[in-house]
Structure formats: structure tokens, C-alpha cells
Amino acid sequence: MSSPTPADRAKPAPPPRAERRGFASDNHAGIHPEVLRAIAAANEAYAGSYGDDSWTAAAEALFRSHLGESARAHFVFNGSAANVLALDCVCRQGARAVICAESSHLHQDEAGAPERIAGLKLLVRPTPDGRLTPGDVARSDDKRGDVHYAQPGAVSITQSTELGTVYSPGEIRAIAAAAHERGMCLHLDGARLANAAASLGVSLREITTDAGVDVVSFGGTKNGLLLGEAVVFLTPELGDGFPVLRKAGMQLASKMRFVSAQFEALLGEGDLWLVGAEHANRMATRLAEAVAPIEGVELAHPVEANGVFARLERAAIERLHAELGEHAFYIWDSDRDEVRWMCSWDTTPEDVDRFAERVAAAVGAR
Amino acid sequence: MSSPTPADRAKPAPPPRAERRGFASDNHAGIHPEVLRAIAAANEAYAGSYGDDSWTAAAEALFRSHLGESARAHFVFNGSAANVLALDCVCRQGARAVICAESSHLHQDEAGAPERIAGLKLLVRPTPDGRLTPGDVARSDDKRGDVHYAQPGAVSITQSTELGTVYSPGEIRAIAAAAHERGMCLHLDGARLANAAASLGVSLREITTDAGVDVVSFGGTKNGLLLGEAVVFLTPELGDGFPVLRKAGMQLASKMRFVSAQFEALLGEGDLWLVGAEHANRMATRLAEAVAPIEGVELAHPVEANGVFARLERAAIERLHAELGEHAFYIWDSDRDEVRWMCSWDTTPEDVDRFAERVAAAVGAR
Amino acid sequence: MSSPTPADRAKPAPPPRAERRGFASDNHAGIHPEVLRAIAAANEAYAGSYGDDSWTAAAEALFRSHLGESARAHFVFNGSAANVLALDCVCRQGARAVICAESSHLHQDEAGAPERIAGLKLLVRPTPDGRLTPGDVARSDDKRGDVHYAQPGAVSITQSTELGTVYSPGEIRAIAAAAHERGMCLHLDGARLANAAASLGVSLREITTDAGVDVVSFGGTKNGLLLGEAVVFLTPELGDGFPVLRKAGMQLASKMRFVSAQFEALLGEGDLWLVGAEHANRMATRLAEAVAPIEGVELAHPVEANGVFARLERAAIERLHAELGEHAFYIWDSDRDEVRWMCSWDTTPEDVDRFAERVAAAVGAR
């Protein structure tokens, strides 16, 4: 292999393949061993492509068993695609706007994909804690039917939210009612739906199908998969166009069995989805409890899922980053010196305790 | 799990997870064991997400070692995305049309993704064997600069072609020259580039960088990966916008190390890409040689890579399908009773010989 | 005003505002005096904007009187928009491809707008004379329901065609039947629909509503308007989303009364649309009859509307262009030395006779 070009030399070397455990994101963790085993097991034979295989059929059935017989699951590669294509599918011709929280992944972290790929317009609502209310749905009412104003066709909520908070089933039902009475659909970005169910102690169905959600982006990658998300239509007729949208949206896997097999592992007998989410939530609670008493650390939001949001002095943040590396955690809101610490299915109590000690030391060092 | 709904009952049951070896597609085969080992090896630790990891850096470097120091590789999930986003990136504002063969995957098998996702217009050329010529590039010359006519910004060729034929390095150079002198870029759909290099006995570089290709969709999935394709810019400044396009195109993997690690296995020391491609080509040649002498079988194109295209009586096709299942191979052109038989990195001589016997029997059964 | 910049000097000066009568295009002619009078008459008062005015209501009613009570007309600025937005509206989510003739304006002259604006894919059919057949509709049948292939949602025909030929009512009915039995809509690009009706001696309704057409782009600009086209849904439920599409498609006129008033003049009592079209057709016939006997002039297509397509020696074409200016007519197909001569609502017999003399002279001059 040849020597690096000037461009390569300018770029900082990536960190070594050594241990980099941290709290930056639940997608820094790897693949759950059982998921990896399921991939290997699916590799034993030839299979039909594009979903024409028994693993896909089994994973689809598992979604029905969890979310109800009306559930229609389709697998895609990542969360951006799940959100964008789900909304593209349910927003009909005359109503291509989507009401969502200002903090939503859809608005902040999809790089404009909803607009670019699906031509959707986001109607963004500020929220204190990432949760929309029926009032947020009602806010466009005076422009209803006005051809000059982008008409909302869907409401999109995130469960658990980007700020680590959780909607109760009743809150979701109220938003669903507000959406439906205006002819809008309700989409749920469930990249961390498992964490919300674990936190509430309810089934997946109680906070989706039973609460009036029409379509869910069901996250796998952040809960131990190699990659894979599912778009699940709970109002099945809304999803009739999805297979074509998925293909034309460049999200149809040829060797789909290897995505489906992961979901089979996640949703099957061992309830891996729940075990992983409960564990991650527990670790976040442990971390919150460890840092809350530290003077100079203020929790920014209730810790209801697997994320801890805290405010601490800028100098302390910088000390932590200097000691642990930039990748140990992200600054969430630099204006407010707010950081985000995410726990994963494989975060250990030792990871948490060691990190909390570092935080205490960094804050106390002034 | 609950009992099947009426909709499920209507749908035919997928085939059992048993042996389904066949010649339908090189994406019916599974994951090469070394690739799977590379995934498992990459699972030992935490890693940065979205490509900020050492596996991605290593895989990028391997592309430079194969294609030259100017090569800039970016990983995406599938071939549709590689093609569409590569062309989206290189076709500038005023020239959003793409010249391609009528038989191209871009035109026949992307479900309109180039048009829908990137707003590109395809200018389709009929070809006898899937290969464009400089004359095909020149065919729009009289509309050059006409604001009413969609101006071509790129030419897209496929190597090896969808019809199992292969461009020589000189043929590619001639097309590149025709494109460049008109201010167009040259894109190469290399879902099966490895098979072409193996067939020609040349390096990857000789039929890409050295032949004037500006950007390649480099296929991994059909050559033993779980999933993964690379968009490789050989004229690097054309790819400056690609990272944003990839993210906004919903193709940025969060746990990217598991895609990159596969390419590391494919392109690294063992030259797995070449071993697999040579083998698949050899199996196709073996199959062609076995069926060519059979009366009632006519080869439709020269067998230059891993695909065999043949014409046989409709009744014989139906007998084969009845015996082996619809998934054993596809009818390529029903008007001409033409079938496609694809060989994979793991097709065995026994698979080939057994299948050739079945063909002989089916044709002879009239 | 300041002196010209270098860029201006490089650009050739536009021709003087003098007489430039010619046969280049029916959009080189001006505004019919009655149409201009209608604009002036509509200028006498304030009016509601965006179509909330009585001229628009009256023009909509005139379309119903011509095309039947189910007709729903919406006005847009130009023909590109009429075609693209009409097809955008009728092609549902899962079927975004459009079958059309290779010679169609949609394919040749919209600069990729169908692809870019509506994400539509064109499935282009070669034709001898610009007319599709039911067989062209059937040609994608073997890919029906294949998620990899862009599924056609509409067929688009042009009446009269870009080659000056005319579909009979029966031919349209046959195409409509072929489209409808496959679940596709039938769109008619009627930029010169008036010329076709005049040629056939039938009502507008007989070749649209009664022939099974679902939506028409009805041309005004080429038949004496300042500007203005109408998208008319004959299957009204297909047009429910159109008002939003038109606005979001940047085609909603604020002072719409000035577009509508022109259509009121065109379609009202004097049947200006028919008078103008009959005249233009007559002039084309006169021209064809004058040039047909000339040795060295060959008519390329039957002259059935207001266009004459002829082949003559390249040297003769050049002599004509040298004498009359490049704007006197266009070369239609430079490979075949084919030219196009269009007649307008205001072409005079003297224009025709003088031009035919010039042609004879140019051809004879060799």
C-alpha cells in the first residue's frame, strides 16, 4: 500500500482500535452477540433476495405479534430512511407538511432529507422537553385549507424523545386524537421506542397501536443490531405504497435475510429488545443518581430513558474532554453548557461509576 | 405468536429455510466466511460512529491502494444508492441528464430512483450487448446548449454489463474521451467490476482510473458481502459534495465500521474480491460450455463474466421452473424466451454440472 | 443608460423590432386582438386574486360547456407546467412512470422538468409519426407489479402530435381502453388540441371526454393568447389535489383574471379557438400543396394540422436561412435534413405564397 497523500496527512488519524467505551451515543456500541449469531445462522444457505425469504416472513410475523395483527413491517437500512419514507408514504398529495418538535431528529439531524428526498415541509414547534402537545397540533388551525400555506398531513413525535423524556400512553392518545380529527396521521419516531416501553413498563403495543399511532419507525441499530430499522404501518392501508417508495428510495436490501434475521433475534423469545433497553435505562438512572448530588452538575431533564442531560461549567466539560477524549460524550447545547450522556445495552455499572468519578473530579477541580 | 390473518393466508408461504442453491442471482448467495469473520472481529470494542473509526480509514486506504492515490471512497448501503448519489453528485446544475444503455440497471431496475431522488433524466440508448459506444455519447450533439433539451452531464456505463459482457480498457478510454470532450463525466456502475477485472486479467485501476472513469459504484454485495457498496471518486474534486449528499440521501450508516470492515476483508491481503470473481466467472464459463452443445439451447451473448444468457423453448423453461422452482433462475426477456443464469463466488462445479444436466433433460423432453 | 459590457458586445444583437413574420413556431405570432381587448376589459376594476374572480368562474364554466359538466379547469402559465403538474397529480405513489412518444414535447422539450419537478420517469416509445398505439401501452406488461421497475401510472399522448399528425377519436378510445384496463390514466397534451378538432371536424369533447381522456393540457398560447394554458380534469376526482400542486408548483397567478379573461375570449361565443385553428390548418395545407410539387421537396408526414414537415437538400436549407434569417423556420432533424414550417392563427395566404416561392427558388438554385 502506498504512502499517505497530503490530504491524508492533514486529516487527524482516527483513534486506535483500542477500547473506546464512553457515553457519546448508543450507536458507538457494537452488535449484541445473539444478533451476530443470528446473522451467522442465516448464512447457512441460499435465499431469495429482496425479502423473499423465511427470515423476513418470520420477522414480519414477530412485529404482528408485538404490535397487533394489523401491523405491516418493512425493513430499511437506517433511521433517516425510516422517518423520511414513512412520512413520504402517509402524507398525501395535498398535505405535505409535518408538525414536529424543534428538538426532533427529523429537524435537527437528517440533514434536510425530509425536504430533499420527500419534498416535505417541517412545521417546527418549540418544546420544553422534546414532547409535543395537542396544542402544538392545533397551532396551524387558522391556516387550514389555505392553499398558500403548506398543509400538515402528519404529526411526528419521538418516543423516547431526543431529550431522554417519555410520553405516557395517554399523552400519545391525546396527540393522536388531535391529529386524526384534523385528517392528519400520527407518526412515531421510535429509534428508542424500546427504552420508552421499558421505562413505562408497558408493551410496545400500548404506546403505539393502542394509542392511535398510524406508523412507527422502529429502531434496531441503537439497541444492538449491526444495522436495521423497521417502518411499521399500524393503519395498514396507509402503507400500500411503501414497497415502491422503499425501492425507489434506495432502501431495499438485496440480501434482506441478514437484516430480518437480526430483528428475529431482537423481537423473538428472549425479548432481547426489552432486556437491552431495560439495562440501558438502568445504567442511565445509575449515572443520574451518581452525578445529581455533585455540586456543579445540574440535570437538565428528567431521566426517563437511557440518556442523561446535564449542565456543568464549560471548564469542567473541557477537562473531561481533555482527559477522556472528545468521543467520550457530546456537548448537546453549547450555549447552555449542556452535555448528553447516553447509555447502551452494553454499558456496565463499572463504566458508569468510573465516569461519574471523573465528572466529580472535573467539576471539583476548579 | 398469533394465527395468520386472511392476508397472510392469501400470500404463498415462503420456501423453507432449506437448500435453495440456484442461478437466479449472485445476491442469493450468502456472506463469505472471511467477511463474516471481519464483522465479528470489528465487534470487539466501542467505535466512533458515521465513519469516524479505524476500519473505515483502513478500507478507504485500500481503495487508494487499488485505484490510485486520488481515489476517494465513501460507503453506502446498496447499489441503487451508489448509482443515484454518485450521479447526483457529478451532474451539475445545468446538465442533469445521464446517457446510459437501455439495458442498464439504472434504467431497468432502480424503480425510477434516479428521477425521483435526484431529478435526473436518463437518455437511454439501445445496444446489442449492453455496451455503449462513443457514438452513443455523440447522439445528443445537435441539442447541445439547447435550453429546452435536458443537457447530459454524465455518461454511465456498466462493467461487466447486465448482459454478462465486458468493456475492454480501450473501449472505456474511448467513451471517457467522448464524454470529457463534451464536458460530461464518466460514471461506471461496477456492481460486478471485480468480474470484469478478473475476466480481462487486469487490475481494477486499469479499467477505471487509468481509463478515464471519474466515479465508480464499486459493488460488494454481489461478491460476498452482507451488504455494502462504495462510491469512489477518481476525479476527487467531483466528490466534494458527496458526504452531505450521502447523509441527506439517507445512506450514512451509524455503525459504519461493520460495512467498512467487510471491504477491508474484500480488498485486503487475500484479494478476496478477485478470488471470488474469478471463481464465479469460471463457473459461468463451465456452465456455458456445458449447455452450448445442447441442441435447443442458444447462447444469447458471449459469456465474459459470471452470467450466462441463453434462449430455449418456452416449454423447456417451464419444465425447468416446475422441477427446480421459480427461484432457480429468472426469465430475462419473455418475448425472446431468454433466461439468465448467474454464478456466484460460492457456486460449485457440482451445482453447475447438475444444473446443466437438468437443462439438457428439459430441452430434450419435447 | 450605460454602455454595453464586453459580455453584451459578444452576444449578437437581437433582430430589429421590424417585421419578422415566418414559419418557425406558432408562438412567434402575437396576441389575437380580441384576446387583448378581453385583457383590457378585465382591467376596469379591482378583483379578488388567485382565481377568486368572476372571469375565472366564467372561463371554468366555458370549459364545462365544451368538455362536459364533469370538466374541472385550472389555469397555469405555460405548457411545461400544464403537462408536468397534470401528470404529477394523476400518477399515484406507486406508479410514477409515464408512457409517451419519443417525439413528445414531454421528452424532448421540457428540459427534464417531469423528472426534476415531479420525479416522474418517462418510458419512451419510438413512433413513425408521433402517435402511440395500444401496443405501446402494453409493452411494459411483463414488468407489471415488479417493484424494481418503474410502474407506469399514466399514458401521455399529444393531439395534434409534434409531427403535425392527428389521432382519430377511435384511436384515442383504443389507447384509453389499453391504459384504463391496466389502471393507468390517459393524459392528453393539447397544446394544439384546437388544430386537431378543426382538422377532424369534431367537437373538443369528442376527442377528449368522450374518448376516455382523463386529463387534458389545453393550450392557449399557441392559439392567440398572451400566455395561458389550462389543466382540465375530465375524471374530476383525479384532480382533487391539483390546487395545492399548482400553488406548490409555482403556477398560481395572483392576478389570475388576466389569464382567465383570455380563455373567456378564446372559448366564448365567437369560437375564436376554432376560427384560429381552422385558419392555421388551412394555411398549412396551402403551404403543403404549394411545395409538394416542387422537385427536391419531400413531405415527411401527412399534413393534418398546422405544421408542415419537409425534407430538402441541406444546401437549399442553408440558402433559405441565409436569405430569410435563421428565425424563419427551424431544422427539425438535422440528420435527415428535415425542416418544420408552422402556421399560426395570423399567417396570411401572402405569407405562404411568398415563402413557397422562396423554397422553390432555393431548391432550384442548385
Add this chain to the structure above:
Amino acid sequence: MSSPTPADRAKPAPPPRAERRGFASDNHAGIHPEVLRAIAAANEAYAGSYGDDSWTAAAEALFRSHLGESARAHFVFNGSAANVLALDCVCRQGARAVICAESSHLHQDEAGAPERIAGLKLLVRPTPDGRLTPGDVARSDDKRGDVHYAQPGAVSITQSTELGTVYSPGEIRAIAAAAHERGMCLHLDGARLANAAASLGVSLREITTDAGVDVVSFGGTKNGLLLGEAVVFLTPELGDGFPVLRKAGMQLASKMRFVSAQFEALLGEGDLWLVGAEHANRMATRLAEAVAPIEGVELAHPVEANGVFARLERAAIERLHAELGEHAFYIWDSDRDEVRWMCSWDTTPEDVDRFAERVAAAVGAR
């Protein structure tokens, strides 16, 4: 003509073609007589289409004389198109977001066209009076270069604003500097640019070219044209792709001379643009001065151009609407009982005085 269908009977009849003078919008007024004369004058001969005519050349030259020799003007049909296509053109591949005011037409009144047609994402800033500040431009700084966040490629300001306020030249220069130092372009939505120039007593150039604006949407329709807007690139190299974008954006007029001739009348010797704008502004000031002293009427914003925004009791609004019709003016913000009264180039002092009396009566009637 036939009798109305049920659907027609359900729809309320449009108001009679009688006098409907009011303050609802400056696009309820008609065509300035000199503009109409210019259209008629341009109708005397044949002319090249699509801008290949002397009126277009003359109008382009007039833009250069007003805005500087670098100005490159292109005509489109309406303001939505001017804004969307201008921004589409200047926002390069990697930076497709646009910073704009929450009150902007772009966000509130284009029905999602920026998102749908150009794939742009709007980054919306709340403002007290419709005017952005350099701080609004800086607000995305912490996400600069983050591939997950839609990167802004342009800032769009409106002059005069949708709230009837006006940016000073210095304020525009400061925003331009903030945009340019971040590599963004500055777009100005000048649907009412004439009113701003008239209000400030400066040339058009001082608040565009000289203030660092890169591209202007120059409004004609609201200042006395039948229809027509211009996209004027002041940084000319940014507009190289515009002719293709305009055509593919369905905004290229075939008989363009009739659009250009209007701009020739507007911008030519009589400075019609300025006369009309000064008059409209004067009428707005007259109206503001007449209603300001009325108890129960509160002006919502400084009256700096041709719009008056006022708050009055809901009951008074309803009395006014009952008396004068819904079309006499619009409720701007129903939550705050705020109305908008727009003056036009042809609003008369009598219109104003009569309306102010009605307002006083309606407010006093409680």
C-alpha cells in the same frame, strides 16, 4: 351553456364584476395603463420566442442601468418562482438550507414550494418586525460543518418586509457581511423592493448591489404589471445555471416579449416603478395617520412602506367585514386580532378617507 352542477351550486358565487376597491392586497389592483399600452405596442409584429426578442434585451439592459453593469436579469411568471428558483440556483450541493424570517413569504405563503421543488430546508427565525439581524445568521454557527445538520447556503431577507417595515442600507450590509463570511449568499425577496427604495429615498442599487445582495427577486406584479417578476443576479457567476433551472422549473415564457415589455414600461424613462411605489406608500401613511388617533385602533408596526398593520377589537373587525365584504382586507393574525391594510399604485385618497371613516365607525359602534 349548460346548467350548474351540484358542486357549482354548493360553491358561493364570486362577487360581481363591479367595483371591489379595497385594502386586501396590492395584487387586487389591475394593470397600470402604461403597462397595458406597452403590451399592446409589443403586439405589432412577429418576434422570437423564449426571450430572443428586442423587448427582453431592452428590459435586461434597464436592469443593468438600475442595478449596475453586473446585473443579470431573467424573467419569470410569479414571485414564488422567483424566490424558489433564485435560491435553488445559489445554494450549492452541500448547503441546501436557507435562513429566513418566520414571517417570510418563503415560509408562510409558498405552500412548501422551496422544499418540494428545490429540496431546500428553511431555517426559520422569529423576528419582532420581519427583519433578520446578523445574529440570526450566526445562530447556526455551532452546527457548521456538521454533516447531520442541514447546512445553510443562503440567507433570504424581504424588503420591504411582510410587516411593512424597511431595512436600512446599513442593516442589509451587515447581514450581507454576516452571510458572506460564512460562505452563504444573500438573497433579497423584493416583491415590494420599489416601496422600500421609495420609502428610504434611495436608488434600487443602494439597497441591493451596493449593500452586498447577491440575487434579487424583483417584483412587478404588485406594482402594476399584469404579471411578471425578475430574478436578478448581482453576483453574476452565481446565475450561470439559471437559464436551465428556469426552463426545467417550468417558468420560461414562450411569448416572453409580453413580460419583458412590461418591465420596459416599469423601469424606463417615466420611472413608473417609483411613481407607483411612492404613491402607494403615501396612501399607507395617509391611512395610518387617519386611523392612529382613533381610540380602539393600535398600529402593530411602524408604517414604512405600503402596508398598515393594526389591532382592533374582534367585533369591530367583524362589523367592517360585514359592511365591506370579506375581500376588503385580511385578518393577518387572528390570535392577536391584527389586520392588514395594503395600499396600491392606484389607491386613491378618497379610498383611504372613506375606509378610515368606516374603521372609526366600526370601532366606535360598540
